[in-house]
Amino acid sequence: MxxxxxxxxxxxxxxxxxxxxxxxxxxxxxxxxKVTFQEQLVIFKQLGFTLNKGVDTSDINRWQGGYKEFEDQPFHLLYQTLGQTIEREPWTPITNKCWDFDLEAIEDHGAYIDIMQNISRITSGELKFENLKDYVDVEEKKAWVSFTCNGDNYKWDLKVNDDWADGDLFDKVQDLADKYKTKGRFTYFNTGGQDFVLGYYSKKDLEQIVQKTNLKIVWLKAKGQIH
Structure with missing residues (x-):
């Protein structure tokens, strides 16, 4: 009993x-x-996502639903927004830790220069692209970008698909990170739209970000992710 x-x-x-x-x-x-907007922002700041000079939380809280939108999509929407620019001149990037890139971005000469500059920006100087030049002619279906990195000269021919960026370019810059044995490697986050968030982290940093945010950020491999 x-x-x-x-x-x-x-x-x-x-x-x-x-x-x-x-x-x-x-x-x-x-x-x-739910994790509040402020709690999410504090966690990202602890992970090294420092806001650039002249940027404040009003530049981040830009969506119609206000803080609720960030709380309905915890960490996802904030990570995506941190990779964008402020919505006023001088269009400063909100942080230099990631970049939210819309693939439908190729219209004319200079488009790939802008892409390469943003890629370099989020590496904190580990990959510097100098003497940048590009050529873009959608009607002629011809595009290329050339530059110097660590004293080596490169010229990459790029595929033209209307105004969509050539996803192979991102695998090429990942190869450069491997070649020059940089501390970081490029990462990919699927937003569910035609954009994606490009990151650049060490293995340890990526593990910490994923642990704290539960975001599905993975090492970038454009084939199978972007195209």
Whole structure:
């Protein structure tokens, strides 16, 4: 009899551990406890996502739904927004830790120069592209970009698909990071749209970001991700 009572008590204790006083499971309560915009921002700042000079939280809180939109998509929307620029002159990047890139960005000469400059910017100087030149003619279906990196000269011919960027370019810059044995490597985050967030982190940094945010940020491999 004592054994049966003991088993019954243990079962009740187990159920109390699983359910809160309001009858919700702990997992349900966890899902219902949304991470506030400010909490998300603090975590990103702790991870090294420093706002650039002249940028403040009003530049980040740009969506129609306000903070609620960030809380409905915890860390996802904030990470994406941190990779954008402010919506006023001088169009300063919000941070230099990532870049939210819209692939439909190739219209004329200078487009690939802009892309290469932004790629270099998020590497904190580990990959510097100098003497940048490009050529873009959508009607002629011809495009290329040339530059110097670590004293080596490069000229990459690029595919033309209307105004869509050639995804192979991102694999090429990943190859450069491997070639020059930089501390960081490029990462990819799928936003669900025609843009993606390009990051550049060490293995340790990426592990910390994923652990703190639960974002599905992976090492970049454009084939299978971008095209």
């Amino acid at each position: 004592k054994i049966k009572i003991t088993i019954l008590i243990m079962g009740i204790i187990g159920l109390l551990g699983l359910f809160g006083c309001n009858g919700k499971t702990k997992s349900t309560e966890k899902l219902n406890n």
